[in-house]
Amino acid sequence: MRTLQERFEELSDRIKTSGKPAAAWFPKYTTTSLLNAENWWEALAVCEYALDTKEDEKLTERFFELIFSAFDCNVEVDLNEEEYAFWWGKVMQVCDRVAEFSGAGWSQKGAQYSEARYGVRDMKYLFPYYEKAAAMGWAEAEATVAYWLYMGFYCDQDQKEGERRFAALSSPEAIYWGKYYRAFIEEFTGNKEKALTMRRELLGELPEGHRLRAHIYAALGDMLDREEGNVAEEAAYFEKSLEIVPNLYSLKNLATLYFHYPELGKPKELAFELWEKAWHAGVWSAANFLGFNYQEEEWLDMPKAIEWLEKGMLYGESYSAYELALIYLYNNDYKNVERGLMCMERCVEDNYIEGYEELANVYFKGELVEQDITRTSQLLEKAVTLGSGNAAYRLGWMYEHGFLSEEPDYVKAMASYEKAASLGNADGYCRAALYLANGYAGVKDAEKSKKYYEKAAEMGACFALVELAFLYENGDGVEKDYKKAFELLHKAAQDEYPYAMYRIGLYLEKGIISEPQLEEAFNWYQKAVEAEDVDAIFALGRCYKNGFGTEENMDKAFEWFAKGAEREEPRCLTELGMAYENGNGVEENPNKAVEYIQQAADMDYGYAQFKMGDYFLFGYGPCLEDNKQAVEWYEKAIANEIPLAMIRMGEYYLYDYDKLNESEKAFGYFKKAAEYKWYSEGIGICYEMGIGVEDNETEAFKYYTLAANNGNVTSMYRTGLCYYNGVGVKQNYTEAYRCFNDAVGNENIPATYYLGKMMMYGEGCTPDPDTAIQWLQKAAENGSDKAQFELGNAYLMGNGVEENDEIAMEWFEKAAENGNEKALKITGRRK
Numbered sequence: 001m002r003t004l005q006e007r008f009e010e011l012s013d014r015i016k017t018s019g020k021p022a023a024a025w026f027p028k029y030t031t032t033s034l035l036n037a038e039n040w041w042e043a044l045a046v047c048e049y050a051l052d053t054k055e056d057e058k059l060t061e062r063f064f065e066l067i068f069s070a071f072d073c074n075v076e077v078d079l080n081e082e083e084y085a086f087w088w089g090k091v092m093q094v095c096d097r098v099a100e101f102s103g104a105g106w107s108q109k110g111a112q113y114s115e116a117r118y119g120v121r122d123m124k125y126l127f128p129y130y131e132k133a134a135a136m137g138w139a140e141a142e143a144t145v146a147y148w149l150y151m152g153f154y155c156d157q158d159q160k161e162g163e164r165r166f167a168a169l170s171s172p173e174a175i176y177w178g179k180y181y182r183a184f185i186e187e188f189t190g191n192k193e194k195a196l197t198m199r200r201e202l203l204g205e206l207p208e209g210h211r212l213r214a215h216i217y218a219a220l221g222d223m224l225d226r227e228e229g230n231v232a233e234e235a236a237y238f239e240k241s242l243e244i245v246p247n248l249y250s251l252k253n254l255a256t257l258y259f260h261y262p263e264l265g266k267p268k269e270l271a272f273e274l275w276e277k278a279w280h281a282g283v284w285s286a287a288n289f290l291g292f293n294y295q296e297e298e299w300l301d302m303p304k305a306i307e308w309l310e311k312g313m314l315y316g317e318s319y320s321a322y323e324l325a326l327i328y329l330y331n332n333d334y335k336n337v338e339r340g341l342m343c344m345e346r347c348v349e350d351n352y353i354e355g356y357e358e359l360a361n362v363y364f365k366g367e368l369v370e371q372d373i374t375r376t377s378q379l380l381e382k383a384v385t386l387g388s389g390n391a392a393y394r395l396g397w398m399y400e401h402g403f404l405s406e407e408p409d410y411v412k413a414m415a416s417y418e419k420a421a422s423l424g425n426a427d428g429y430c431r432a433a434l435y436l437a438n439g440y441a442g443v444k445d446a447e448k449s450k451k452y453y454e455k456a457a458e459m460g461a462c463f464a465l466v467e468l469a470f471l472y473e474n475g476d477g478v479e480k481d482y483k484k485a486f487e488l489l490h491k492a493a494q495d496e497y498p499y500a501m502y503r504i505g506l507y508l509e510k511g512i513i514s515e516p517q518l519e520e521a522f523n524w525y526q527k528a529v530e531a532e533d534v535d536a537i538f539a540l541g542r543c544y545k546n547g548f549g550t551e552e553n554m555d556k557a558f559e560w561f562a563k564g565a566e567r568e569e570p571r572c573l574t575e576l577g578m579a580y581e582n583g584n585g586v587e588e589n590p591n592k593a594v595e596y597i598q599q600a601a602d603m604d605y606g607y608a609q610f611k612m613g614d615y616f617l618f619g620y621g622p623c624l625e626d627n628k629q630a631v632e633w634y635e636k637a638i639a640n641e642i643p644l645a646m647i648r649m650g651e652y653y654l655y656d657y658d659k660l661n662e663s664e665k666a667f668g669y670f671k672k673a674a675e676y677k678w679y680s681e682g683i684g685i686c687y688e689m690g691i692g693v694e695d696n697e698t699e700a701f702k703y704y705t706l707a708a709n710n711g712n713v714t715s716m717y718r719t720g721l722c723y724y725n726g727v728g729v730k731q732n733y734t735e736a737y738r739c740f741n742d743a744v745g746n747e748n749i750p751a752t753y754y755l756g757k758m759m760m761y762g763e764g765c766t767p768d769p770d771t772a773i774q775w776l777q778k779a780a781e782n783g784s785d786k787a788q789f790e791l792g793n794a795y796l797m798g799n800g801v802e803e804n805d806e807i808a809m810e811w812f813e814k815a816a817e818n819g820n821e822k823a824l825k826i827t828g829r830r831k
Helices: 003-018 023-026 039-053 056-067 071-076 081-098 103-115 123-135 138-153 157-167 172-188 193-205 211-223 231-244 250-260 268-280 286-291 304-314 319-331 337-349 354-363 373-385 389-400 410-422 428-439 446-458 462-473 482-494 498-510 518-530 532-547 554-566 569-582 590-602 606-618 627-639 643-654 664-676 681-689 697-709 713-725 731-745 749-761 769-781 785-797 803-817 821-827
Strands: none
Touching: 003 039, 023 039, 023 138, 039 056, 039 081, 039 389, 056 071, 056 081, 056 172, 056 569, 071 081, 081 103, 081 157, 081 749, 103 123, 103 157, 123 410, 123 821, 138 172, 157 643, 172 193, 172 211, 172 713, 172 821, 193 211, 193 462, 211 231, 211 250, 231 250, 250 268, 250 286, 250 446, 268 286, 286 304, 304 821, 319 337, 319 354, 337 769, 354 373, 373 389, 389 410, 410 428, 428 446, 428 462, 428 749, 446 462, 462 482, 462 498, 482 498, 498 518, 498 532, 498 681, 532 569, 532 769, 569 606, 590 606, 606 627, 606 643, 627 643, 643 664, 643 681, 664 681, 681 713, 697 713, 713 731, 713 749, 731 749, 749 769, 749 785, 769 785, 785 821, 803 821
């Protein structure tokens, strides 16, 4: 089979021996015929023949421009490596020869280097070759160089020199191109209306069919904002440009419009055709669109996607290389780690930020390659220098978690987060705000924290909206404003942020800004669950359990808690455990109860840790009584700020369960629980008896009262005692009677005795011996020695009962057996 070089040499020989001058061949080639690769090769041979025979330079120049107006791209794209090498050498040869008399040669040579394949492409030639073309009076190059200098494209910016070059444009063609570029300068500096006017005026000046008209139509299309409903007008401009130059870059833009906007009435398949045409016209980025869309479900064809991405990478398209890398690294059907890493390294060579970030991810995870934290940080640091806020954020995360130093370095983490913020990274703003709010890096600044959250919120970070809501909820650095918090949550919910939906549900359920709206809260929880929020799964289970916003339904509650448990939500696991403990919606099962509770406790969920402490303290299911294990679990729960566990530990030391004689330790636990507004009788006892703290009857009474008001039954009784005996408060039988009555209603036996005694003698109430006997009888039967003695007195004296010395002695004997001092004297027993 003949090589490309051999075929070209045959063509060249045929043309040279045709007997016709080169100029006679020129009319044969048109914009239509040159789309055929064989015709283009023949035209190139004709161009070379014209150069050999010294054909008229102007005619040769125009012919050269025609055949290199993107038709050369159509030829090169399907060449193999060897054929491309021949093609490149031949093109460079022809460009160099044309450059001897025309700037067209230099400008085309620069363009070829800027659009060549990987390994050949070299952008450093673009500006100097265009300068050479401009120096030779090539009109388009003169205007282009002026524009590049003014804007700083492909060269150091020099607006003064750019202006000078624009002013020096003299030929009509150069002036046309100068106006074309001037419009871009106006557009880039924000004067869109002026740019639009300039382009329309230029269209009026240019002859019909002039190539520059195609570029102006394309620019007019690019100016239009699709979101303002200008899609049809934009498409019309691109279509006009292609009527003049059928292989212009507008092909790609038009394809994109046809693909995304059905109102244009074009089949999506047409977009694929146009993207392919754009590719053949040298619009290498069209490969990105083809490679991406062939991975989408509707058009899924992975072999085609890979084919186009490989083509894109061949022509230096970093996005194509990146997409290929993802396929080769993570798609099991096409996995090729070695090639995937090569593609990613290609991205790095091209300073493609996403390539740096993903390759850093590969080295950090250590799944596809050996983990290399140093390489990870190097890649991220380079990405930061290229302007990646995401890379700066990830460096901050690595410092925070101790990957870049022996211990977490919060100062460097904060510096990285602030760098990320300065690069416009919303996560960086959020994390820096969190640090400033809590002083993690040694600096606490609530105002600056708020500003950072606000900045992140402006950038659309829903997390920041929620955090701002928390600030307004808690009054951190701002005045408490629940309505403002609710508005912020609503804004995040509009962006379908699941946690915000859950929080809205909480607001409505708890009636934070209005009366509770349980049904509406339930609806928001459902929305949050649909958006995959785990907190809302727990909330829905709780709604069904308690009948909030829906009918109480333990089966459904159990179902939702089970779903949360599958997601390892510790509250749901705990609820499942308690369901099995109490037989709510399921049959009681101590083993399963402990299994679920322990699973949640092992996840460091404080309430579950408290429950495990109780299981071991009291002995439940598979957990045998074991105070040591109970204490270990309680201490874990205390570390997670569970006041119930603090109270349990206080009781452990106060009542000396293990005979340690360390009752003074109890006060610290009770005091800590009190800081969370959890009170038990224990702290009052410590103050009253001076256990672990200086005795203080006033403080004892205060805490008994606080605990009683929180429903602590023993404290109701002890508050009554304080009033009865005048401990820490002025003696007041009426208040004592009220407190004892409250405690009796909660089955407190010591209070039952006092209630009976006070009714017997009319202390703080109207005497009622008959009812008093009933209360004393109840207390006595439940082991109260004082009630037993008082009953003995009643039968001895005939108070509320018929006098009966025999029954009286029976009760005195029982009281004596229980150590009652007065009864011991009456019965003559020893203690």
